[in-house]
Amino acid sequence: MDELRDLVEDAIKGSTVFEKSKVLTPDYIPKNLPHREKQIKELSINFREILSNPGSTSVRVVISGKTGTGKTVTTKKFGELFSAIAKEKGLKVVYTHINCHRQRTLYLMLVEIANQLNLQIPNRGLSSQETFKLIYDYLEKRNIQLIITLDEFDYFVSTSPVEDIYFLVRIYDELNALVKRIHYIFILRELTSLASLDKSIKDHVIKNVIEFPPYTSDELYDILMDRIVNEKAFREGAVLEETVRFISDIYGIDKGGSGNARLALETLELSGKIADTEGSLLVTIDHAKKANSKINPELSIILDTIRDLDLHQLLVVKAIMNLHKKEGDDFFPMGKVEEEYNIVAKDLGEIPRKHTQVFEYIRKLKLMGLITARQSGKGMRGRTTLISLSVPISEELDNLINNEIRDRLLQQKNY
Ligand SMILES: Nc1ncnc2c1ncn2[C@@H]1O[C@H](COP(=O)(O)OP(=O)(O)OP(=O)(O)O)[C@@H](O)[C@H]1O
Ligand SMILES: [Mg+2]
Structure with a gap:
């Protein structure tokens, strides 16, 4: 004891x-x-036209680049400055930053914009049009x-009705406002x-x-060094120079890596935590x-994606994991997944959603x-859709899903 x-x-x-x-945290x-x-x-x-000639034009810029290339952080920084x-x-x-993955519908996006403007939206079920007007x-x-x-924005495009995309992108022009007040930055991973x-x-x-290319090893080195030296993430001298070089070389696009700064920073942070658990005063290559x-x-x-799922989407994932555990298979017919989902939902006191x-x-x-998803070969009962999880089913994933489900259920209760 x-x-x-x-x-x-x-x-x-x-x-x-x-x-x-804290300077190593993602936000x-x-x-x-x-x-x-x-x-x-x-x-x-x-x-710059907004400043030199305000109201004359509505600016639109697209930012495109792979994950971890600094699109979010750079745009936020620009907005701030x-x-x-x-x-x-x-x-x-006023600069407003909307994550389409979190604000998943047009209406929620508009409410979030209003929030960031400190504008109170009445709670009486306004339409998107009315909210936009406010x-x-x-x-x-x-x-x-x-x-x-x-x-x-890719996410919004792939999941929203065309009318909503059209509304968001075009409505402002259709207002024919004399003074232009709304400007857009669209952030995408792929232009395609x-x-x-x-x-x-x-x-x-x-x-x-505006393109955001993946980072090279030298670029990642500078990014990591900036957090270490200027932002003082670590005690002076705690991180060996060769350690920073090592991490940069793993992820640099020129060294066969993905050029992802997020992963480089995560690796640096985790290296520090491992050094702490081992009681080492230095962060080494090891x-x-x-x-x-x-x-x-x-x-x-x-x-990261899983953290944004709704309760019932999580239950569907859980159903696939259960089937995998029970049957050892990877792919399951859609009907079977739905059956298992119904069981999982009922076990948790939730009413299963309709087909x-x-x-x-x-x-x-x-x-x-x-x-x-893939189609089954032609069998007795014709073709069916077979589905599988795209990620390995590990204990870590299992825990994460269970925790997220528990959180969602608690949130519902407290509402
Ligand atoms: N040039 C840079 N200097 C300092 N930090 C950077 C730079 N580029 C990226 N980062 C850091 O790397 C991490 C990932 O950056 P960010 O979230 O902006 O990537 P992203 O391009 O938006 O990725 P995703 O497409 O996955 O959203 C953040 O912690 C960010 O602060
Ligand atoms: Mg981003």
Whole structure:
């Protein structure tokens, strides 16, 4: 008993390689963004008309780049700097950042924009049109220029009705406002995700494209060093230079890596944690190697997606996992998954959703890359759709899903 208490106390008191570990968290916006100066400059040039000639034009910019290339952080930084400079010039520019993955419907996106504007939306079930009108009137009354960044716009495009996409992209032009007040930044992983759109919408969106290439090893080195030295994530001298080099070389695009800064930063943070558990005052290559073997890139992206799922989508995933455990197979007919889903839902005191809704969940999970579907060969009863999880079913995944389900159920109760 006391031995364990001592262990906990020692660990709390114990040495650490970290100084300001919060600067390594994913949402932290650092002061510098090494190797994104060019993109920030391009953004500024695209938007400078708002300051020099406000109201004359509605700006649209597309940002495209693979995961972890700094699209989100760079755009937020730009928004922060740009609105501050506007303020110094006596102009009101408000920057709003919407994650389409979190605000999954047009209406929720509009409510979030209103929130970020500090505009109260009445709680009496307004339509998207009415909400948009409220926002627009608010901008007019206060003489505000609004920049709306639609982050993960690919997701919105792949899951929303065409009318909603059209509304979002075109409505403002159709208002024919004399003074232009609304400007857009669309963030996409792939430009090709717009391929399914109508030409008229596409032409509207794709105007100025700013590319975010994957980082090279030298670039990642600078990004990591900036967090270590300037942002003081670690105690001075705690991280060996060769460790930073090692991590940069794993992920640099020129060294066969993915060029993903998020994974490089995660690996650095985890290396520090491993050094702490081992009671080491230095973060060595050996720690980085251990960290690297723990970080499975594919998994870390998927795990992020899971945190955004609804309760019943999670239950569908759980149903597939249950079947896998029971039968050892990977692919299951849709009907079987639905049966298992009904059982899982009832066990948790939830009313199972109807067939069409379950079908819709499966379609969305497929779009998110969480499940894979294929047609069965022709059998006695004709073709059926077989589905499987796209990620290995591990204990970690199992725990995550169970925790998320528990959280959702608790949230419902507290509502
Ligand atoms: N040039 C940079 N300088 C400093 N930090 C960076 C830079 N680029 C990316 N990062 C950091 O790397 C992580 C990933 O960046 P970000 O979230 O902006 O990527 P993203 O392109 O939006 O990825 P995704 O497509 O997955 O959303 C963040 O922690 C961010 O702060
Ligand atoms: Mg992003």
